[in-house]
Amino acid sequence: MKFEIYRFHPEHDSKPRMQVYEVEIERGMMLRDALLAIQAKDETFTFRHSCGEGVCGSDGVNVNGVNMLACTTRVSDLKEPVQVRPLPGRPVIRDLVVDMSQFYKQYQSVDPWLQRNEPNPEREIRQSPEQRDKLDGLYECIMCACCSTSCPSFWWNPDKFLGPQALLTAARFVLDSRDQATEKRLDALEGPYKLFRCHTIMSCVEVCPKGLNPTRAIGHLKAMMLKDSV
Amino acid sequence: MSRRASGLQAWAVQRLTAIYIGAFFVYLIGAVVLSPPADVGVWREQVGGGVASVAWLLFILALCWHAWIGIRDVVIDYIHPPVIRLGVLIAFGGGLVACLLWGVKIILLASGA
Structure with missing residues (x-):
């Protein structure tokens, strides 16, 4: 099978290029396996990967124009030639490895931990099954950045718009019955940029490898803000 | 609580004006x-x-307001240099105000005011 891989080494290349590789496909082969096969042939090729099971979120790449995890993508499902590029809109460090600093900074900015005004109880804080159900579809995010880097609003304003991943995380804590900083969290999202650059394009929903729906989470945030303001 | 800033307010106004514009079109076509x-x-x-x-006056106002928020969103997304952004916003803002006044004038003339 023919693969065209984005190659760029800042010390050697003045501009990126696409390099062609032929890989012998085995039954059940995932894209990560193909990339490893390429790496075995060409040691200069670099990409991030770790668990190989869609849990760590390290190997998010852009394949034939769509962001996905290499480890959960069957090569047999891909159209040949398979064009593999780094996640869009992020500075390339080398080959398929991008600088994720901005993405992590946006995640950090939503204070992704439970906050309470009351002192922490000695035992765990209990939730009803209904309260717990509200976290489904929010807590499963593995931070692979497939969503944020497929979002046009994030491409244009990555320093100001928080992006679907950070907003999904914000919703995860706003909707958590154990968190007591809802007001503060919603206030922090006000303004034209952080939340309201989302125009419901829904690229994030289309590419999320965990099947999550950041657009719906963003909708919850907007609705809660509105409810809180009237 | 201060959420008067452009984010939530603009988003809410865009939706409210859209509802009015949609309802008015249904009435008009009907x-x-x-x-x-x-x-x-x-x-x-x-x-x-x-x-x-x-x-009709409400419709023209809603349409211009809705268009202004939409244009402003596009400008915020794509035009980053402050001077160019301000220039484009002034051009579109001026155009929309002119459209608004023109529309109001038409309606007032039709009503014989």
Whole structure:
């Protein structure tokens, strides 16, 4: 099978290029396996990967124009030639490895931990099954950045718009019955940029490898803000 | 609580104006299809009628406001240099205000005010 891989080494290349590789496909082969096969042939090729099971979120790449995890993508499902590029809109460090600093900074900015005004109880804080159900579809995010880097609003304003991943995380804590900083969290999202650059394009929903729906989470945030303001 | 800033307010206004614009279009298309005006004079009388002229004025205001928020969103997304951004916003803002005043003038003339 023919693969065209984005190659760029800042010390050697003045501009990126696409390099062609032929890989012998085995039954059940995932894209990560193909990339490893390429790496075995060409040691200069670099990409991030770790668990190989869609849990760590390290190997998010852009394949034939769509962001996905290499480890959960069957090569047999891909159209040949398979064009593999780094996640869009992020500075390339080398080959398929991008600088994720901005993405992590946006995640950090939503204070992704439970906050309470009351002192922490000695035992765990209990939730009803209904309260717990509200976290489904929010807590499963593995931070692979497939969503944020497929979002046009994030491409244009990555320093100001928080992006679907950070907003999904914000919703995860706003909707958590154990968190007591809802007001503060919603206030922090006000303004034209952080939340309201989302125009419901829904690229994030289309590419999320965990099947999550950041657009719906963003909708919850907007609705809660509105409810809180009237 | 201060959420008066542009984010939430603009988002809420865009949706409210969209609802009004949508409802007005349904009314307008229904009115034209069910009882089409015989000539321009009848059409002018219909538009200039008491309740109708208020509905039309609200429609023009909603349309311009909605367009302004939409244009501003596009400009914020794509045009980053402050001077160019300000210039484009002034150009579109001025154009929309002109459209608004023109629309108001048409309705007022039709109502004989």
